[in-house]
Amino acid sequence: MAITAVIFDAFSTTLRISAPTNPYRQLLREGVKHGRRPSPGDLHKLMTIDAGLREAADILGIQVTPSRMAEIESDLQREIESIEVFPDARDAIALLHEHGVATAICSNLAAPYGPAVKTLLPDLNIYSFSYELGVTKPDPAIYRAVCHDLGVVPGHLFGSAAQVAMIGDSPRCDRDGPRAIGIKGFHLDRSGGGAKRDLVQFAELVVEQFTKELG
Structure with missing residues (x-):
């Protein structure tokens, strides 16, 4: 057939992606900076939840200051616009x-x-x-x-x-x-x-x- x-x-x-900013990698690095140990399942979790960056941070237990989150969200938007x-x-x-x-x-x-x-x-x-x-x-x-x-x-x-x-x-x-x-x-x-x-x-x-x- x-x-x-x-x-x-x-x-x-x-x-x-013509101008990568790697926002999700940035998010995981924020977790490390605040003492969160990375998990092998982090990337899988990020790709299997119907949620934005802020919700993803909450689900993964990553603490991010409002100003830093705004920066990462801006980078995410720039990356998406470069596709x-x-x-x-x-x-x-x-x-x-x-x-x-x-x-x-x-x-x-x-x-x-x-x-x-x-x-x-x-x-x-x-x-x-x-x-x-x-x-x-x-x-x-x-x-x-x-x-x-x-x-x-x-x-x-x-x-x-x-x-x-x-x-x-x-x-x-x-x-x-x-x-x-x-x-x-x-x-x-x-x-x-x-x-x-x-x-x-x-x-x-x-x-x-x-x-x-x-x-």
């Missing part, structure tokens, strides 16, 4: 839609970034964010959720039933994780060292397979 839906990762795949769409992402999405292939974003995100992703990529069919689902890639639940919303059922990876593909910059989250549940996962290597170097190249391969199936 042809690929009828494509799932993209967000940052470093379809989008990039740009990769040109090949726009072209790839348009090509897929032209041939009837549905598209989605599946990303590990802190909540403040979600609206920006939707604004910058308004033509996608589905948006699946970790902070909304309470689970992060590569947990199988997040892939199953986006497939459910797309109305597709991932098949056996190397069999004829597969009808959804995913691509992103993380081999673990965007290639291996999807493949574990039957999604055709691909690694995007923008450095040019991998098999998939840009999203238009990838979309053309998907469309070629889709067209052959219809033919």
Whole structure:
């Protein structure tokens, strides 16, 4: 069966932050300054709560002065405003839609970034964010959720039933994780060292397979 839906990762795949300020890293550093010991689960928590910076600080038990919090929030806003769409992402999405292939974003995100992703990529069919689902890639639940919303059922990876593909910059989250549940996962290597170097190249391969199936 042809690929009828494509799932993209967000940052470093379809989008990039042109002026990073690392506000959440700043927040965690504030905790260290005030005696809070970092936890291996901090980043996971930040990406699985539907909350802003102030609420995240409260949940993690990080003490931040009002003036310092205002500075970090300002940095967060500047970072969000610097987000740009990769040109090949726009072209790839348009090509897929032209041939009837549905598209989605599946990303590990802190909540403040979600609206920006939707604004910058308004033509996608589905948006699946970790902070909304309470689970992060590569947990199988997040892939199953986006497939459910797309109305597709991932098949056996190397069999004829597969009808959804995913691509992103993380081999673990965007290639291996999807493949574990039957999604055709691909690694995007923008450095040019991998098999998939840009999203238009990838979309053309998907469309070629889709067209052959219809033919």
